[in-house]
Amino acid sequence: MKFLVFLEHYHGELEKGGLGVLSKAASLGEAAGVVLGPEAREVAGGAGAYGASTVYVSEDEAFASPLPQPRVDALAALVGQTSPDAVPFGASVLASDVAAGLAARVGAGLNWDLTDLVLEGDELVGKRPALGDTVLVDVGWTGAPRIALVRAGALDPVESGGSATVEDFEVGFSDFSTLATLVEQTQEESSGPSIEDADVIVAGGRGLGSPEAFSLCEQLASALGGAVGATRAVVDAGWYPYSTQVGQTGKTVSPRLYVACGISGAIQHKVGMQGSGTIVAINKDPNAPIFDFCDLGVVGDLHQVVPKLTELVRARRGDH
Ligand SMILES: Cc1cc2nc3c(=O)[nH]c(=O)nc-3n(C[C@H](O)[C@H](O)[C@H](O)COP(=O)(O)OP(=O)(O)OC[C@H]3O[C@@H](n4cnc5c(N)ncnc54)[C@H](O)[C@@H]3O)c2cc1C
CATH class of the missing domain: 3.40.50.1220 (TPP-binding domain)
Incomplete structure (x- = not known):
């Protein structure tokens, strides 16, 4: 099974959520990653250690702000070029928007809030908590690419010590994709580790x-x-x-x-x-x-x- 994993980066480091999903994908099949935005080329190689064989990068100016539509264009282009069986995301505000946009763009099914991905025979199955998280149900897809949003923190990044080929790719943007601009971005001040990272x-x-x-x-x-x-x-x-x-x-x-x-x-x-x-x-x-x-x-x-x-x-x- 071929996976294309969306990897976010922040302050020069790949985010744990995407790396956890990448590690899982690599344990189930062949995993490629995609990193978009400033410093993408610099951080992309690091995904090799978590199982990516190839990481596609673009540092196009359109990715400078954390806006979803240009990223939907990029992923739709890669889906067309590389025909992945599945495109999993580690859930975040941005990833959720991109996953939904991609599903609409390529006419694919999206399963969200998954806590695990497994292979049953040749088929990918998502584990999804339901009924107030009291039961775990199996969810599937009727076609490819299978788009999946994995709950934040559900999958841990696992270092496997490999290395990845980093490949630039060109993105053609739809007219409407670059119309939105980021007006303001603020950051919550806090000291000490965040609860996602704390031991x-x-x-x-x-x-x-x-x-x-x-x-x-x-x-x-x-x-x-x-x-x-x-x-x-x-x-x-x-x-x-x-x-x-x-x-x-x-x-x-x-x-x-x-x-x-x-x-x-x-x-x-x-x-x-x-x-x-x-x-x-x-x-x-x-x-x-x-x-x-x-x-x-x-x-x-x-x-x-x-x-x-x-x-x-x-x-x-x-x-x-
Ligand atoms: C759809 C839905 C989603 C929800 N999502 C979340 C969620 O994401 N996270 C979440 O936490 N909850 C969530 N809840 C709410 C959840 O059901 C509980 O109401 C909530 O977790 C209770 O919080 P609590 O333990 O602080 O309060 P309480 O249930 O009121 O418990 C307080 C406890 O403190 C103890 N206590 C009181 N005084 C002292 C003292 N002096 N010393 C020691 N112990 C003391 C009491 O014995 C009691 O056990 C959700 C509910 C719904 C319906």
Whole structure:
């Protein structure tokens, strides 16, 4: 099976989401990548280490802004030239737009929110959580190219140590594709690792009792060198930013350590963090659902447990 994987890059590095999808594609067949925009040529070679045999690049000015339509033109051209069986994307705002545009342009089927791709015989099958993530269903395509959007964080990049041939290609743009311009782009200021990249996440829920109490999570996260996550309940209440929301309608994370403070463990939260290495839960209710799937549970008031834990971590690390 031949795959063409859309790879995004940012600040001179290929994004993890696309690389995870590339690694999976390479494990199932022959994988090529496509990198578009400034510095594409510079970063493209790195995809070889994740299984790409060829990476198609274009640094055309039309790709300078993160707008979807010129990228749809580029992918449609490559689909025409290379006839891939499948075009998978790691989900992002841009990738979702490009995947949908490509599906419409080439008349292909798009399956989205997939958490895995497998081969059953010669056929590609997508795994898609359904019914509030309580069941996993198999989805397929009736024709090629099979376009797939894989849920952010669902597939980990795996280095295989290979190298890729980097090939320039020409893109002809449709008149309407270059009409939109980017008026403004702003960036959220944050310090420390993002929750997608963090090895340790300390997440807070409604049990914190107030937005101010998030400082308890921040201090523990800082002592552990991690990032702070949140449940939808507290994000909806305006206690913490949406960018930190973990779960079905937030991010899927898989840190080595996930410390849940005052979080009940609702299924919609669980689906976003159940892939974590070790889950520690601090909750005053011994019957909280999170105790059914955590590795270590502490029954107690987080306002007492978390500061004590932070103090102990700091003491162990030698900083006070
Ligand atoms: C379609 C849909 C999508 C959703 N998507 C998401 C999502 O992406 N992410 C998400 O998180 N949720 C999501 N939800 C919401 C989800 O169902 C839960 O409502 C939410 O996760 C609960 O958040 P919580 O654990 O912070 O609050 P609660 O369920 O209210 O739990 C608070 C916990 O804190 C404990 N507690 C209280 N005081 C203390 C204390 N002093 N010390 C220790 N423990 C204490 C309580 O015992 C309780 O277990 C979604 C829901 C729907 C319907």
